[in-house]
Amino acid sequence: MPDCPESDEFLLQAVGRGDLAAFSRIVERHQTWAWRVAYRFTGNEEDASDIVQEAFLRLLDASGRYRPTAKFRTYFYQIISRLCLDRAKKKQPLLLETVPDTPDPSPDITDTMMQRENAIAVRAALDALPPNQRLAILLRYDENLGYEEIASALEKTTKAVERLLARGRERLRDVLGRRENFF
Amino acid sequence: MWSCAKNRKHLNAYMDGELPDRALREVERHLAVCPACLLELDGLRGLAPLLGNDEVPPVPAGLSARILAEAAVRQKRKECPKTSGWEWREFLFQPWLVRGATTAALVVGLAMGALMGWTGYLRPDSTQWIVTNESVARNMYAFDVLGAEPRGSIEAATLALLDDGR
Numbered sequence: 001m002p003d004c005p006e007s008d009e010f011l012l013q014a015v016g017r018g019d020l021a022a023f024s025r026i027v028e029r030h031q032t033w034a035w036r037v038a039y040r041f042t043g044n045e046e047d048a049s050d051i052v053q054e055a056f057l058r059l060l061d062a063s064g065r066y067r068p069t070a071k072f073r074t075y076f077y078q079i080i081s082r083l084c085l086d087r088a089k090k091k092q093p094l095l096l097e098t099v100p101d102t103p104d105p106s107p108d109i110t111d112t113m114m115q116r117e118n119a120i121a122v123r124a125a126l127d128a129l130p131p132n133q134r135l136a137i138l139l140r141y142d143e144n145l146g147y148e149e150i151a152s153a154l155e156k157t158t159k160a161v162e163r164l165l166a167r168g169r170e171r172l173r174d175v176l177g178r179r180e181n182f183f
Numbered sequence: 184m185w186s187c188a189k190n191r192k193h194l195n196a197y198m199d200g201e202l203p204d205r206a207l208r209e210v211e212r213h214l215a216v217c218p219a220c221l222l223e224l225d226g227l228r229g230l231a232p233l234l235g236n237d238e239v240p241p242v243p244a245g246l247s248a249r250i251l252a253e254a255a256v257r258q259k260r261k262e263c264p265k266t267s268g269w270e271w272r273e274f275l276f277q278p279w280l281v282r283g284a285t286t287a288a289l290v291v292g293l294a295m296g297a298l299m300g301w302t303g304y305l306r307p308d309s310t311q312w313i314v315t316n317e318s319v320a321r322n323m324y325a326f327d328v329l330g331a332e333p334r335g336s337i338e339a340a341t342l343a344l345l346d347d348g349r
Contacts, residue, residue, distance in 0.1 A: 018258060018261075018262075020251070020254060020255060020258055023251070023254055024251055027247050027250055027251065028247065031242055031246065031247055031250075032242055035239070035242045035246070036239050039239050039240065040239060045240060045243060049243055049246055052242075052246060052250075053246065053249060053250050053253070056250045056254075057250065057253055057254065057257070060254050060257060061257070118233070119238070122233050122234065126234075137234065140199065141230075141231060141234040141235060142234075142235075146199075146201065147196075147199065147201045158201075162195060162196050162201070165195050165199070166195045169195065169227055169230055172230060172234075173226060173227075173230065176233065
């Protein structure tokens with residue numbers, strides 16, 4: 001609720017009036033999940049840091065114009081999503097051929113190493129997805145957003161989100177399904 | 184009952200809990216009798232544990248400090264806008280100003296040119312640039328060729344020519 005002084009909407013309006021303490025509260029409250037989304041999308045710390053920093057500064061610049069018609073979190077997801085997709089346009093896409101080969105299933109490979117190999121394979125498969133499919137998948141699985149929230153973040157319809165998720169999942173199953181120990 | 188093809192189009196939304204009631208009932212009715220679609224649904228569900236396994240490193244130390252430092256700089260810039268002395272020069276080169284000045288200069292130039300030409304034409308001592316045939320004949324031959332009575336003589340004409348030559 002915008003009237004509640006602890007709400008994000010209230011704090012952001014205060015930021016718009018020049019209150020940097022309110023901005024500091026917002027950063028403290030939201031940097032963890034913003035970092036998580038950015039890192040899971042980009043796969044590297046440097047790009048993720050840039051995205052998170054730019055996202056908060058854009059929030060600061062837009063705070064003077066912010067009206068609490070949309071929830072703060074939805075608004076911030078939009079900013080982060082745009083930055084992620086812009087960053088993806090500038091980066092070289094990862095080729096499917098670079099997905100690591102099936103790990104050696106010999107008995108001296110520990111579970112931890114197998115898990116690590118699988119995590120690398122999942123990371124590579126995610127990186128191989130088109131950026132908007134990747135982002136839809138991450139917002140669904142990591143942030144547990146519903147179709148409407150994902151649609152707001154990506155500025156698409158819910159039907160488009162459903163299609164993005166369906167195609168993203170199909171591609172992930174296709175890539176990861178070629179490996180042993182998956183599915 | 185729905186076909187497998189139609190049912191599979193709705194499996195993602197079903198798994199995500201996003202189906203409206205009517206479609207939800209149709210999917211469940213189909214899944215109750217179709218092992219193939221049930222297997223497909225299991226395959227979709229199998230992604231969740233994989234995608235949730237990726238570890239995320241902690242937020243880098245100093246990231247929030249950098250953000251807040253930059254925010255303070257921007258805030259200060261908003262409160263005390265820097266004047267570099269170049270603002271008036273930027274104002275002078277506004278497109279609308281340049282266009283207006285060019286048009287005004289053109290109009291003034293044309294007006295002055297027209298004025299100079301007109302005043303030059305009206306000066307009593309200026310050589311008329313429109314010369315009539317009569318005056319040519321008078322000047323050249325000292326003949327009043329178009330006059331009613333011819334005046335002058337060959338000798339007078341010759342002398343007039345000689346005078347002109349000097």
